[in-house]
Amino acid sequence: MTNTLPSPEYVRNMRLIGHSDQGGRRDGIQVMVQNGYAYIGHLFSRGFTVLDVRDPKNIRFCTYVQAPPNTWNVHLQVHDNLLLVIHGKDVFADAAFADEASYYKASAGAALGTAAPKSARDWDAGMAVYDISKGDSPRRIGFMPVSGGIHRIWYTGGRWAYVSALLDGFSDFIFMTVDMSDPANPREAGRYWLPGMNLAAGETPSWPASSKFGLHHALVDGDIAYGAWRDAGLVVMDVADRSKPKLIKHHNWSPPFQGGTHNCLPLADRDLLVVLDEAVLDDYEDGRKNIWIFDVRVPANPISIATLPEPAEADYRYRGAHYGPHNIHENRPGTFQSSSIIFSTWQNAGVRVHDISNAYSPKEVGALIPAAPTELMDKRPGKKKIIQSCDIFVEQSGLIYVTDYNAGLSVMEFGG
Structure with missing residues (x-):
């Protein structure tokens, strides 16, 4: 039935074809789908959930894997029957961060105390590796400790993974390459940080204390890594030698724009880069955030040529909760890949699809705002029952999987 x-x-x-409450844990951040199973990291429930989505109209809950105390597993990656899961501080369970601005307007090292090399901490930190050859039953096979934790991973199979890592003595998350040749024993291979981040080595930040100069994550195309460095913008790195990543270009547009860079999606066949700045505060407090298109024919000289148009059918800015871009489908190998159709989430404005065939004049060609949540998983004061479309993953078949902070998993189709 x-x-x-x-x-x-x-x-x-667009069309909604399936929905799941994720076994009662309706809060979701990153979602990955492989071999008919969806793997979803939670924001408030900690841990991660596995769903059977082989019939997207009748999604079946499989299992939930609990995170250690005070730890979240918000981000994860799947490839080659491996599931990589981050372990980091469960930030929003901490009363100190009930107001999100207290986290997003400070360096992670200062906010979490890891900038002090031997600070006390009560969470598990690193990256766990699971065997998912049996899709509905992840089996943990390895772990890489990282002193302050990991925020997000980029892994598309093979030897190398790339993570944003919070290390003792650093101001915020930095770029780290990880050798996955032995999945049971992943190990650091190399690292790169912006000068000023290594406080333990005596470096001094050149940016305001209220700016968040830390890596969200990087996408890698060949030997170039495109890093989304939050309020520091775009950091392009040469990773031909994975043990010694080096800077190609640091390009920042904050100020005058609002920062929060979250994704950098290379479209190699067109020498383009789609860069998303994330809206992170309620009630439009952090202002307009854009999804940019850059010409990267010369990686050392990225040129902004357009921004994707905002939703036009209504004014969502002061509707409540977060409004603006959060994430884009990242064209992973084995998924739906396009250099002209961009899928993105806009939180209280739902899901948007843009055609960038003409990179200088992008057009919105599809939209779907799911139903508002019936209950809140987010127990922080002042939160409202408003849709917050979060992460997005598009299967090779074209099915679109979208998480929400409170409203479960939605499965959609795009009519184009």
């Missing part, structure tokens, strides 16, 4: 679907708030050229 087909489940009754919650009615979307707004639809244009």
Whole structure:
């Protein structure tokens, strides 16, 4: 019997075909799908969940893997029957971060205390590796400790993974290459940070204390890594020697724009780079955030040529909760790949699809805002029952999987 679907708030050229409450843990951040199973990292429930999505109209809960105390598993990656899961501080369970601004307007090292080399901490930190050859039953086979934790991973199979790592004595998350040749024993291979981040070595930041100069994550195309460095913008790195990443170009547009760079998606066949700045505060407090298109024919000289248009059918800025871009589908190998169609989430404005065939004049060609959550998983004061479309993953078949901070997993199709 087909489940009754919650009615979307707004639809244009898209269709909702499936929904899951994720076994009652409706909060989701990153979602990955492989061999008919979805793996979802949680924001408030800690841990991660596995769902059977072989029939997307009748999604089945498989299992939930609990994180250690005070630890979250918000981000994960799947490839080659391996699941890589981050372990980091469960930030929003800490009363000190009930107001998100207290986290996003400070360096992670200062906020979490890891900038002091031997500070006390009560969370598990590093990267866990699971065997998912049996898709519904992850089996942990390895772990790489990282002193302050990991935020996000880029792994598309083979020897190398790339992580944003918080290390003792550093101001914030830096870029680290990881050797996965023995999945049971992943190990650091190399690292890069912006000058000023290595406080333990006596470096001094040149940026304001309220700016978050830390790596969210990097996507790697060949021997070039494109790092989304939050308020520091775009950091392009040469990783031909994985043990010694080196800078090609640091390009920052904050100020005058608002920072928060979250994704850098290379479209190699067109010499383009799609760069998303994330909206992180409620009620439009951090202002307009853009999804940019850069010409990167010369990687050392990225040129901004356009921004994707904002949702036009309504004004979502002061609707409540977060408004603006959060994430884009990252064209992973084995998934839906396009250099002209961009899928993104806009939090209280749902999911947006843009056609960038003309890179100088992008157009919105599809949208779907899922139904508002019936209950809140987010127990912080002042939160409202407003949709917050978060992460997005598009299968090779074209099925679109979208998480939400409170409203479960939605599965969609795009009519284009």
